[in-house]
Each structure stands twice: as structure tokens, then as C-alpha cells.
Amino acid sequence: MKDGARCHTLADADRLYAAVADRVIALAESAVAARGRFHLALAGGNTPRRLYERLAARDDTDWNRWEIWFGDERCVAPEHQDSNYRMARETLLAHVPIPASQVHPMIADPAIAPERAAADYADALSAHLPQQAGWPILDAVLLGLGPDGHTASLFPGTPILDVLDTPVAAVHVPRLSAWRISLTLPVLAHARHLLFVVEGAGKSDVLARLARGPAAGEPPLPVERVSGPRAEWYLDAAARGSA
Numbered sequence: 001m002k003d004g005a006r007c008h009t010l011a012d013a014d015r016l017y018a019a020v021a022d023r024v025i026a027l028a029e030s031a032v033a034a035r036g037r038f039h040l041a042l043a044g045g046n047t048p049r050r051l052y053e054r055l056a057a058r059d060d061t062d063w064n065r066w067e068i069w070f071g072d073e074r075c076v077a078p079e080h081q082d083s084n085y086r087m088a089r090e091t092l093l094a095h096v097p098i099p100a101s102q103v104h105p106m107i108a109d110p111a112i113a114p115e116r117a118a119a120d121y122a123d124a125l126s127a128h129l130p131q132q133a134g135w136p137i138l139d140a141v142l143l144g145l146g147p148d149g150h151t152a153s154l155f156p157g158t159p160i161l162d163v164l165d166t167p168v169a170a171v172h173v174p175r176l177s178a179w180r181i182s183l184t185l186p187v188l189a190h191a192r193h194l195l196f197v198v199e200g201a202g203k204s205d206v207l208a209r210l211a212r213g214p215a216a217g218e219p220p221l222p223v224e225r226v227s228g229p230r231a232e233w234y235l236d237a238a239a240r241g242s243a
């Protein structure tokens with residue numbers, strides 16, 4: 001990547017998810033050794049499904065030390081088919097012995113206004129996570145990449161990109177005609193590790209754009225404001241366009 005991030009390209013999706021699962025398990029081990037807990041924020045969408053299924057099969061980690069957070073969520077009920085929490089529960093959380101008190105869904109009740117849900121989640125992060133410079137510190141954040149360069153629910157041209165004073169915010173996404181809750185730029189900037197996981201030829205165009213960087217006068221894509229030298233990118237060859 002142009003921003004100095006470390007980029008790993010795996011030959012196929014199976015190797016991609018195996019490599020990311022290994023990295024997450026390794027990060028968990030080092031976090032638990034250092035601080036007794038592993039605070040991991042999960043990505044939503046479709047890409048992470050196979051990763052979470054692979055993690056669920058691992059027995060070489062102390063699940064009791066894991067705390068699960070979410071990078072973003074759709075403002076729907078936890079049982080809704082679009083819920084990132086439901087996807088994570090079906091592929092990972094229902095299959096590993098992480099105590100329920102250590103799983104923190106972003107949306108508990110869709111009747112709560114998005115702004116209120118975001119504020120409540122910000123309070124939960126601050127109450128449970130170690131702080132640095134007034135920011136909650138996640139050990140690792142899993143992130144996907146949209147074809148338009150969004151990550152989490154930081155979509156191009158949306159006001160959440162200007163939220164720099166709180167770790168979580170609500171955002172209405174016109175393209176989706178939907179509300180989302182998302183971690184914001186500053187809390188992502190304070191996370192110890194950012195792991196981007198990108199699979200499939202459908203992402204090759206946006207990855208090629210990232211490899212070029214923004215044109216003169218062009219604003220950076222949201223993902224370019226998140227990634228950087230501390231980020232790790234995991235791609236399959238199809239996404240890299242080298243399949």
C-alpha cells in the first residue's frame with residue numbers, strides 16, 4: 001500500500017482466511033499475556049463470514065479472555081438478516097465459549113435512536129477498555145473494504161468523517177437509505193492493530209485506486225484516512241487483480 005501499510009497477498013480465499021485467523025490468534029495471545037484480555041472489534045458484511053467460521057474452529061486460544069466489540073452495525077434488530085451481530089453470532093459467537101458478558105453488540109434495541117445507541121456504545125467502550133489520551137484502546141479491529149472505499153460505516157461524503165471528538169457515531173447513509181452506527185476515525189487511529197481483510201475480484205478496482213493514491217485535488221477515500229503504517233492488509237490474489 002502507498003501509505004506504508006504491510007500488505008499480504010494470499011493465493012486464494014482459503015489461504016487468506018487461514019492467514020488472518022492465525023494473525024488474530026497471535027494478537028490475542030500477545031494481548032492476553034500483556035493485559036489479561038483481548039479486545040477485538042469485528043467487521044461486518046459478507047467477507048468476514050468464512051474468517052469467523054475458521055476462528056470458531058480454533059482451540060488454541062483462551063476464549064474466556066476475549067472481549068468482542070463491533071466496528072459498525074446496521075440499525076436493525078439483532079435477529080434481522082442484515083445484522084452484523086447476527087452474522088457474527090451464527091458464524092463465531094455461538095460456537096466458542098466467550099462469556100455473554102464479554103460480547104458487546106452495538107444495537108441492542110432498534111427502538112433506541114441511532115444517536116443514543118452510538119452514545120451508549122461510546123460509554124461502554126470507555127467503561128471496559130484501557131484508555132490512552134482519553135481514547136478507549138482496542139487491541140485489534142477487523143475491517144472490510146467497500147467498492148466505494150468505505151470501511152466500517154465510514155462512507156464517502158458522510159458527516160461521520162468529521163466526527164473527531166467521540167469514539168462512536170451514528171450516520172445516515174443516503175446511498176443505502178439507512179442508518180448505521182460506526183467506530184469513528186480517532187478510535188480507529190488509537191487501536192493497536194488494524195487488519196483489513198479483502199477478498200474477490202469485485203474489490204480489485206478499489207484496491208488499484210488505493211495503490212495509485214488520490215489524484216491531485218481528489219479527497220482521500222475514507223479507508224485512506226483509516227489505513228496507514230500500522231495497518232495490515234490481507235488480500236487474496238483475485239482482489240489484488242493478480243489471480
Ligand SMILES: O=C(O)[C@H](O)[C@@H](O)[C@H](O)[C@H](O)COP(=O)(O)O
Pocket residue numbers: 043044045046047048071072073074084143144145146150151152153
Ligand atoms: O457493515 C458492513 O457492511 C461492513 O462493516 C462494511 O464496511 C463492509 O466491511 C464492507 O461494506 C465490505 O462488505 P463485504 O465484505 O460484504 O464486501
